[in-house]
Each structure stands twice: as structure tokens, then as C-alpha cells.
Amino acid sequence: MDLLAHLRYFRVVAEEQHFGRAATRLRLAQPSLSQRIQRLEREFGVRLFDRGRGGAVLTPAGRLVLAQSETVLDAADRLQSVVGRLQDGEAGTLRAAVPAHLGGAAVAALLTAFQERSPGGELDLRELTTAEQTAELAAGTLDAGIVRHPCLAAGLAFGPMLHQPLGVLLRANDPLAVEPEVDLRALTGRALAMPPRTNSPALHDETLTACARHGFTPTAVRTVEGLDFTRALIMAGADLIALIPAPPPEPGTAWRPLTGHPLSWRTSTTWRAGHDGPAVRVFADAADAALRTHAGMYAASAERPRAARPETEFAL
Template structure:
């Protein structure tokens, strides 16, 4: 293209930032490869041949596609386009999910987001296998090989049947729940967190006689309505109107007294793989949890790792 537009090897070489002899050699190699003569050369001028004129438009299109391809590759490299595989735990509220998605689309409109609902244990397996780019995990968990975003704390309250004596309190001490079983997510979803919550309950004076496992909001609500169990959940995930004042009159949510049990969550991704898209998702998730779930920054008093042994065997 440069030789055809300049009709001069010297000017074309200067335009390309190279010496003239290598340019002449490249043109000859191209002619041999294509099997056609592109230029007529004399000591005074260079003239494009009919074959060269016919191929010049194709050459311009080829180079244009090449530049577009390289630009697209740079955008993918910089996390500006492509596919991001992300995961959220089942306990994230609908409002938080919506806020996260809106914020992420604002930050990275060209990125396709493949979002999964996975427990912490499932996310850790997929992150280690590089089948997931980023997720939101519960702590404590095994974070070896992972980079983390800010750790956020979501304090838990208790979901009670309306006839419970503790439902009449503004704040509930853990010891007041002694008559009730505990509804909790399956231990396999987040083993260290499961044990950590039971430890916190025991230190607060409540060791449930039994732990019933449940994930879905309707199933958990049904176990609470049975009258024999209560559930731990943050305020933002309680059923609409829980508290008996309006909305759902059948369940009551109350905060705990003192230092309540809490969930600690953060974004996590494979170490060294936090490109711009991963960072944008982590920032969107952090912002959404703070804005819609009342999460606050947490400074853990101990390392965020999986304990080798559990204090509870169920």
C-alpha cells in the first residue's frame, strides 16, 4: 500500500520507518508468494501494474481488518470486552443483584456477563479450576491462590414465629433462643462459616438442640412457621414486611443484642488474574452490598482461612 501510494521506494520506506533495501526485498517476496508482478521498476520510477491495482483494494481491506482485530485483542486484554464468568451466593437479595448488574453495565457496557448462583464451596472449586473469573464468597474460607476485594460485614438478626416470646423484644439475646432449633444453610455450602456461626451462638449462650438445613426463602420460612425453629438472616434478606407491622404478619425479624453474629463477604478471583473487568465487578459488588444490604467494611481480627478442624460435629 505504501509503495503504491507513494510511487517511490525511498518515500515509502521513510513513511514506514524502515530502510529502502529491506522494503524492496519484502515486495519481491510478496510478488513471489502471490505469483504476480505488483510493480514495474525503472531507474527513475515505480509504477503499479494492473494486477497490483486489482489487489490494492483487497490489501486495504485486509489491513483494516487486521487493525480492527488487534484493537479488539487489546480490549479483551484490558478487560473492556468479552465474557466475564461471575458467581453470587444464594443469600444475596434481589435488590443487591439488580444494583450490582446495573453498576457493572455502567462500568463495562461492552462486557458479556455470565452470572451463576453458587455456594462458597462451589465457587472455590471453580475458581481453582479457572472455570470462574470472579465470585462473592463468605469468610472464613480457604483463600489460598486468590486475590480479594474489601471484606464487608453484614450483621445477622433472627427470624421468629410471631408467637415466640422473643418476638416481643426490640433486640434478642442469643440465650433467649434456647427453646428453638436453628435453620441454617447446609454445611457443605460453606463449612467454616457454618461452624463459625454455631461457635458464635454457643458463646452467646445458645446451643441449638438440632440444626435444620435449608436454602430457599420459602422453605426456611415454612420451618420457622412450624414454631419449633428460628433462622439467622441479615435485615436485607428478611421477607418483606417481616416484623408483624405490615406485609408478612406471620414471621418476625429482630436484631440481636450485643455483638451479633455476622456474615463476612468479599469478591475473590484467581491470584494475578484481576483484569479491568474483574475489578469492575468487584467494585460493583462492593458498592451494591453497601448500598442495598447495609454491609460495612470489616477489619478481621484473624486470618481469613479455613480451620483444619471443626468445633462442631453434626
């Protein structure tokens, strides 16, 4: 016996207090409905209705069953709704990641927007490098992320490309700190603080190539992790600088834009190709809005069309 179905029939009879009206509402023949209620009574071992010419009146046992059945049926409806959203990708936990140096305001805005747009879903957000994200996406242990380009593109799909200009972080008493902007060539003779190349090999190499193209080749590359550590090293070392997006102001260091904006980080959301369910789309939309509003990113006015490339190549 389908208990839930029989409880639904029972509830309609209780609401109508009449087998004929209940049968019409349920689009069943009255004898068929009567048989189903009798089957439910046999299952529970009690009489649920007093039947008469005036209709069907709940017995004391029937009133108790009705009260409990409301709880059971409401829970069943909620469960069915949750399962349906899980199947559609609208509920459950989305495993996502963001890169370092994204900024607290952008991350907070992303979390808030996701919760508002997907109230039935949860976001398990971690901080991972671009290389870690592409590896976990390929392994199926990550559902979506925010990566910096160029990066390995095999098997991945990407959202709109956003640009974030880089400037130079230097000591507050550096002679260049008095300038409104700094030409890359003026950094000649300086050492450059950069994240480990393993974090994003292609981006690391592209940055050094772009610097050389604009007249700056660092005397050395100092591997650093984290903004606070980077600031500390810059304050302690007269010739050390970093090329990063505008950070929050902090005593002891100064950030200046680069003349002509020769360097920028290109950032986008990403997910496994063919796995862009509703939760992934909500994440991508929330991330795009957060990056534009709180991380100073913008879309290029005219992006180059991307030609088809072998999967082993980078997305440029």
C-alpha cells in the first residue's frame, strides 16, 4: 500500500466531510475511494470515519490520524522539493574556490550574493591557486572557481574575462612614492616579489615577459606568499617591489598605478565543461558582480575572439 497516497485521500475526505464530494475532487469513482479509505483503516486497525447520510465525520482516532498525517505529508512535500532541487542542481553544496589577493570585500559580496540567489544551497568556498583549481576541477573535487589567465583550459568552460590593472607596491618613503603613477622602466634595478611560479606558471612567465617588453627586468625574483608578508619584506628591503592590484592602504607602504596600464590580471569564473547546472550559474553570476563591484575589475571593450586550440594549450 502506498501510505502517502492513501493519507492524501484520507485528508481530502476529512476536508470535504463527504465521500462523494471528495471523489469528485480527486477524480476517482466513489466506490474506489471508499475502498482505499477502508484499506487505510485496516492498516491502522481503527475506524477513521463515522459514515452516514449526512456525510463522513471523523472519529476520535480519525482526528488523531489527521493531525499526524499533516506533519507526515508536509515533510514528504518538503523532501520532494529538496530532492527536485538537488536533481536540478539548485540545492546541496557547491564546492568552489577563489585565488589569493581577491580582497575581503569581494569574497564577502560573493558569499552574500550566492546565499541570496540560492537560499536552498550551500557554498563551500576555499582559497586555492589557479593551478590547484584547474587540477581539482579536472579531478571532479571542485565544481567551480575563479582563476587567473593564462591557465590550463582542457575540459573547462569560462565566464566573461575581467581585467584588473596592476600597480607597484613600494616603501612609503621610496622616491617613486611621490609620483602619481610609475613607469615600469623607472623600476630598473629593483627586485620583484612574486608568488611561487607553481601557483600559476603561465601567468608568472607572462608577467615577467610583459615587464621586459616594457623596459623592466628585475634584478631578482623573490618568492612570497600573502600580502602581509609581502608588505613586511618591502618595508625592510630598499630595492624590493611587488606588482599587484590596488591593496587596502597600510602604513609603511604605498601603491601607485603604472603609466599606461601595461600589466593586468585577467580573471574569470570557470567550471567543468558540460557541468554548468543552476548552482554553478548562480556562482558565476554572483562572482562576476562581486569582482566588478568590489575588486575593481572590468570587461575589455572588445575582446579578441578565441580560436579553437588544442586542449593542452593555454586559454589566452
